[in-house]
Amino acid sequence: MLVQKLSWIILLLLPCQYGVKAKTTLACEGESAVLSCDVGFIKVIKSQYGRTDRTTCASGKKEKSISDTQCSQDTFLHMSAWCDGRKSCSVHATNSIFSDPCNGTYKYLDVSYTCIPAKRSVMCENTQSLIVCDTGVISVHYANYGRRDLVTCPHTSATSTHCYSPQTSSVRSRCDGKKSCLLNASNSVFCDPCYLVNKYLEVTYSCE
Structure with a gap:
């Protein structure tokens, strides 16, 4: 309670x-x-x-x-x-x-x-990306590994827009308090929330 x-x-x-x-x-x-x-x-x-x-x-x-x-x-x-x-x-x-x-x-x-007011970074499945703060340190607000639209990371296997696997806590543990953070958008890092659907990792964060 x-x-x-x-x-x-x-x-x-x-x-x-x-x-x-x-x-x-x-x-x-x-x-x-x-x-x-x-x-x-x-x-x-x-x-x-x-x-x-x-x-x-x-x-x-x-x-x-x-x-x-x-x-x-x-x-x-x-x-x-x-x-x-x-x-x-x-x-x-x-x-x-x-x-x-x-x-x-x-x-x-x-x-x-x-x-x-935040920055947004998107990593298509099986790619890596570095999120960086030139001033301050990273503070993650939200992260999801899945697919919520068909426009982001277009793919022939982008067949669902209802693929949710919130990863805010996981990405915070990796990135919060750092100047930069390398993220890997893959099923080996984040469990596959929707089999055979092409996914992406989206992160919104601030530099504080």
């Missing part, structure tokens, strides 16, 4: 740490939540799918479908995997993506996020 509380405190302090105001986006069930950053990269702070009041996304709905206000599912890990480290991200608010926390209730997806 203490670890969970400390995690929430850290997440809530993120906007203050980077000197930017947190953004929010809301999507009624069946619609899409769109997150975007003109400057910097997305960092999800909090995400909930369900219903906690009778007014949000209530227009034209029957009383029975909006009466349960104790319906809430924490979707932070899902949204973080899909959106962190990207310039923009669109996620459909449906039960097929998020499990249904309350059958028969009309729900909505409520997301808070910030835009972190």
